[in-house]
Amino acid sequence: MSKLVKAHLDHRRAWMAFDFAYPVISRRSRGVSLGVNLNPDKLCNFNCVYCEVDRATPPRRRDVDPDQLEREIASLLDLTTSGELFQVPPFDSARPEHRRLNDIAFSGDGEPTTARCFPQVIARLAALKAARGLEAVKLVLITDATRLQAPEVVEGLECLMANQGEIWAKLDAGTEAYYRTINRTQVPFSRILDNLRATALRWPLTIQTLFLEWQGQGPTAGEVDAYIACVQALLEAGGKLEGIQLYTVARPTPEPEARPLPAAEMDRLAGRLKDGLPGLPIEVFYGPEPTAAE
Numbered sequence: 001m002s003k004l005v006k007a008h009l010d011h012r013r014a015w016m017a018f019d020f021a022y023p024v025i026s027r028r029s030r031g032v033s034l035g036v037n038l039n040p041d042k043l044c045n046f047n048c049v050y051c052e053v054d055r056a057t058p059p060r061r062r063d064v065d066p067d068q069l070e071r072e073i074a075s076l077l078d079l080t081t082s083g084e085l086f087q088v089p090p091f092d093s094a095r096p097e098h099r100r101l102n103d104i105a106f107s108g109d110g111e112p113t114t115a116r117c118f119p120q121v122i123a124r125l126a127a128l129k130a131a132r133g134l135e136a137v138k139l140v141l142i143t144d145a146t147r148l149q150a151p152e153v154v155e156g157l158e159c160l161m162a163n164q165g166e167i168w169a170k171l172d173a174g175t176e177a178y179y180r181t182i183n184r185t186q187v188p189f190s191r192i193l194d195n196l197r198a199t200a201l202r203w204p205l206t207i208q209t210l211f212l213e214w215q216g217q218g219p220t221a222g223e224v225d226a227y228i229a230c231v232q233a234l235l236e237a238g239g240k241l242e243g244i245q246l247y248t249v250a251r252p253t254p255e256p257e258a259r260p261l262p263a264a265e266m267d268r269l270a271g272r273l274k275d276g277l278p279g280l281p282i283e284v285f286y287g288p289e290p291t292a293a294e
């Protein structure tokens, strides 16, 4: 292989050495999603039983460098919009309809809103996509909802929502006890519900819910009823909900007792949610996930 061709390949694969940004073809996005990891230290204020983050391996770095992060996203924007990304495995086998840039998603090895630079990075990436004429590309925040009312987070959300933003907020339980069992956090469940309500009163929210088999059991009927009551309360308070994304475990997790629910059980739960929350769109994502290129 000539030096020139090698250099070209290295350029296309440069993202594999990035610290903060990564491309994926996502089922949710039905296209390319550029992930932003604001938690390279792998710290999170939740410790979900189904978390896929490998915290046994020490992080490569702990700090966030906003300049480097912006350069990495700029490079990925160029690779995706030029089509070069789709010459590199596994993206070279992506379906034609998935060869489009859908969003930049704040998601990673921890809770993005705990990063001090959160509002700064949102402002930078909003300006970056505008400068490239990519206003239609969404900015998606995937959050555990613990810090949605913190002033610096609200500042970031204001910029996010002014720039094709979407907020996807986690709600995995209907009771404090099950929330503590699954999300294993010290943050009170009441704060999550209060944050969801306050945010949904201002902006449309998508609720992300992961139901699973934990220690041999899925969520009980009573837990699902309590969950439905929580979502109903958000709607009755005037909250704007886009819908629910209902997940189960899709990939292996460090906790062997966190297992996916079978597709039939996911369908049954989705039916229960549809009955209890009439009119609210429920999108179901079964596990395990197909390969990145599918």
Ligand code: SF4
Pocket (backbone or CB within 6 Å): 044, 045, 046, 047, 048, 050, 051, 052, 053, 108, 109, 110, 111, 144
């Ligand atoms: S909120 Fe996300 S990153 Fe944090 S423990 Fe749960 S799944 Fe892992």
